[in-house]
Amino acid sequence: MTIDNNFMLGKNFYILISLVFTSTFLVAQNIDYGKVSKEELTQGFSSIDSTASAEYLYKYRKTYFNYVSGVGFSLITDVHERIKIYSKEGFEFATKKIRLYKDGNEIEDVNKLKAKTYNLIDDKIEETPLKKEGKFKIEISENVNEESFTMPNIKEGSIIEYRYSISSPFIYNIDEFIFQHDIPVKKIEAFFEAPEYFVFRMNVKGFMNVMPKREQFNKSLDYTQRVASGGTTSAGAGQGLGRTTQVRGSVKYMNNVISFDLSDIEPLKEEPFVNELRNYRSGVKYELSYTQFPNSNKEFYSRTWEDVVETVYKNPRFGDELKKKNYFKEDLNVIIKDLTNIKEKVNAIFSFVKSKVKWDQSYGKYTKQGVKQAYQTGVGNTAEINLMLTAMLDFANLESNPVLVSTRSNGMPLFPTREGFNYIVSSVRLNGDIILLDATSQNSLPSVLPIRALNWEGRMISKDGKSTIINLYPTSKGSIQTFQNISLSENGTAVGKIRNVYKEHQALSFRDEYRKNKQESYLNQLVDKYDGIEINNLEVKNSNELAKLPIESFDFTTESEIDVVSNKIYFSPLLFLATKENPFKQEKREFPIDFSFPFENISTSIINLPEGYRVVSIPEAIAIALPNGMGSFSYAINNVGNVLQLKVSKKINYPVIPAEYYPSLKEYYSKMIEKLNEKVVLTKV
Template sequence: MKFILLIISLLTVGATATVAQDKVPVKFGKVSPGDFAPKVYSIDSNANAVVIADVGSTEIVGNTKGWFSLEFKRYRRVHILNKNGYDISNVTISLYTSGDDEEKLENLKAVTYNLEDGKVKETKLDTKSGVFKNNVSKKWTERKFTFPDVREGSIIEYEYRIKSDFLFNLRSWEFQGSIPRLWSEYTVTIPQFINYVFMMQGYMSPAVRENKAGQQAFSVTASGGTGASERYNFTANTQTHRWVFKDVPSLKEESFTSTLDNHIAKINFQLSEYREPLTYRNVMGTWTQLAKDLLEADYFGEGLRKDNNWLGEYIGDLVKAGGSKKEIAQRIYKYVQDNYTCTSHNGLTISQNLRNIAKSRKGNVAEINLLLTAMLRYADIKADPVIMSTKSNGYTYSLYPLINLFNYVICEARLDEKTAFLDASWPRLGFGKLTFDCYNGHAREISADAPPLQFVADSLMERKVTSVFIINDEQGKLIGSLQQTPGYYESYRLRNRLAEKGKEQFFTEAAKTLHSDAVIQDPFIDSLDMLDMPVKVQYKFALNSEKEDIIYFNPMFGEGWKENPFKAAERLYPVEMPFAFDETYLLRMDVPAGYEVDELPKQLVVKLNEYDEGVFEYRITNSNGVISLRSRLRLSRANFQPDEYELLREFFSMVVTKHNEQIVFKKKK
């Protein structure tokens, strides 16, 4: 299964061949006793509920405001199989709003069906008292309702229509979700004078895909200045697009997933152009135009264009201290990081000017990093903002300037012919470092040329080295030492953990991981305040285990992989690790005094594939009473496609098996 990304102009001339002429298998209100018969569906025997049909359509119609509106219709039927499927009976419908204008929800009907004594009983939703409004933001409201009389085995269905004067808000459609769907269909009809692009994503192909040319009559009424109105009637060519997906499995979140929204079968739309007979207008614009607009906007970059001499009272001394551009930038970065609090790591715009941000010493991620950009410019360092979308927010498209897909701002600084990407919104994040959530592909520099940037997880290599040395002391007890240099991101997590819980708790937990009877001595963490560098952990320890006849001993000392992160038998979307990694573990250990080796794990060397993109080595020997172990696990890629999943799962299965094998010592006779 490969990822499908279709960017298609909706002004296609002519019709595309139809794969099949299938029709929706159910109709609103037509429920028979036989519809309740299935207790389990073959598409997913463990499903708590199954969508029988989910059907939507959008067309553009003339309105009485001298323009055009979107008319969206939806019908959905679901079979609830057990109590764990009750959540599907809670429905939320989102409506866009702007000032006094709001999308209108009309003709809502919702019915619950139950089988009682062989007959179908229906319970209708009271749409006057049972539908509630919720204001989400300035731009969005919600209508919420819950189906009445829902039980195990209930069938629920609803339909509604939304009229919208916001042509840019052509509704997207999800063909896939958290429960299986037997039938999911969407139809869109577009007239020749409006152009959209649409983007289809996912790893399934539709069972039906139709494109049909046609004609549609339009009636537009425009009000005159004296109260009179004028009506325009005309006919225009249209293009109707229809997609049907059948037997769509649910998509469940598994380990190493950015966000499921990146991977479900889905189609999104973007208004692109108005065309004749309308006045031509490029609605979507270009990246350079978007960058220009952002830099001139008071909610983003207007403050960067000013001289901002007032910044001298905040960072004047840092600039006067001199040094290279990098040294000055490092001082300014540390000043912002240490003195400003980020109130939200999800933000693309500012709600206050830079001077107020500087005074309040707090702001969202956009406000913090735009202030950093202004400070660097004050210090005569070339700096520009960069917009991106974090992994948890989803992908963006480099071809199209869709600003609503972005949610994060960082700073790009040019320092002595080198470029550093800076994010001062996180405490303890090193200079020139970004959290791995930022490595989500396409980003965009907001400057005159607006060049694209790429931040990919495959470019991050996390290296970790652990060395353990164990000997018998004079009393015959095992004592040893551990030295560890974790990778940068593990070091970053460790710094945050220590700031929250302290060193004492950290080393107490480390002793439990090391061995149930371990006692840690002389613990020390080096480079803790050198935020750009990995830390170094070291300590001595004693193992106070009882002298049993047989000792089972895991030589990985808690550093091995304890379970396979890839549990599912198959995976329908990519594996997205935060980084590539290279972990080396070294052990030199005396055989416990008075014991001998009875069993030793076998050595193993295995490669992930023929391209040497992954290797696992487990080399262990026993020579003259000394056990030596070298375990190395390396993956040179962070992302793997669905067709590579089985190979990756088997590879980690061997790693986990080997890392959990034990040395068996038996007491000498």
């Protein structure tokens, strides 16, 4: 790179009056907008996945830097996408949603939008352009807007096409380049261009073998700069220094280009027990590592997790808010004045925050209105509630620190990035252990975080601004203990009573579900869950008393679980509680199986046989185990007189099981389901 001696190129790019980029490199698209063919319109299914409801025929994206005199650099992203709709299920892809970030007066904008729907009518291509009434704009949060549009005249067989540009002032925040979707992609062209002054780190995610092409091209910028000129005038020496002179020059530099040319990309299909499927989709994420302008030092951005944590902690809407305590001192002193036991203090403060401030359903690692106002209004976001909780625990002389978290919906922060965290929980040291707390959830308990926050690891920030990795997954099992007493009749009817006792995360899940519905609505859900059985006398205890385990009980009648054939009765002992279908159907799996938390479900049943019948056969006892102690299943049934006694135990000992154990897990579930559905055979005496 060479620099004209009259031009000092540094952070003060704003001094430029005019700036023109010239380049030896142009990005050409293989597919032109508006050039849809009859062959594309008559295509009846995807050659990549014949079951697909829609398909990206083409995806183009180019992200690059632009400079505007007096404003500075901005980030431009050009998008062009063409989608084929194969069935009504694919109509959802006719709506495009674009997230736009904002911070104060700095706002991302969409411009140059063009969009059309194409249909083949009487062997002629009919074009329907997007109209104004198909465009929408809403505010998602304080920092996010959403612009969307819905394409008109959609039918099975339609093709939709659109292109637009996004202008962003946030040059450090490059949206992820997404290569894999839940529908197939025929072709992708993607380009990222950055001047040599901006050094980005490229992070590749997913399971596709993606090979970028790297190139460098000479670019130059021509500039006009006004500089002060000296000299004397007839009025005397030293006067005339206010004059300025235009200086023209040019700067040559290298432009770094990374490109991708991909074809025939299979869809990422939904599978059970996945922690947010999009976490595993193939793509590339760029993060600004540092900038270095001519004649300037390097300015580093997020390079390590410590850099990230320091940046977050120094933000006044985080670190400063954590230090505020005067607003709650008087009230909290009343709450804890007679408490000497540490655990009692923790529970009392935790309960106080949950009762004092309700969650406004918005995420954030930074406060919006501030902890004091949230305390006064009784409403706050995640940061306000859990920073407040942390400050109160600290005020009570307990060792407490905030923990940065990325929720499941936000994805896993695989690489050091400030944008990776969107949530806060609190931590406290109790008897040598770190206990995690989240006061946004009315049903949570110490060490029982809501499912949304169970996402691999968090970063606990201490008062010196340093961080420690914290495992967010629980180690204790969530459990359901089921007690069942059943009486069979010779006409094939079963009546009985069920009692379920919930613990840990199973208790949290049960309370969340039960308390958000009225009892009648919850009862209807149970009927649907258990294939239309008749339920009476539903009773739930301790739904609001968090110190006690919630207990659910009800009476039931069913006629669909028992077969009577020629003086014989056939039934599986668990009746409608037996799992009927293996959730794991794929031959192979590339991403982990995420159960959210370890669990143990134990069912004990007493089955009273009808008078005049005896047992012909019962299933054999079985015990199977997953490798490395990851889980186990046991089944034992005994016949004592006119009664069957059944005990079934299902355990998964780890919240996440690596994909390499998928074949073992699939076989384990297959054997378990086969055993659960084996029949007891009775015959009439």
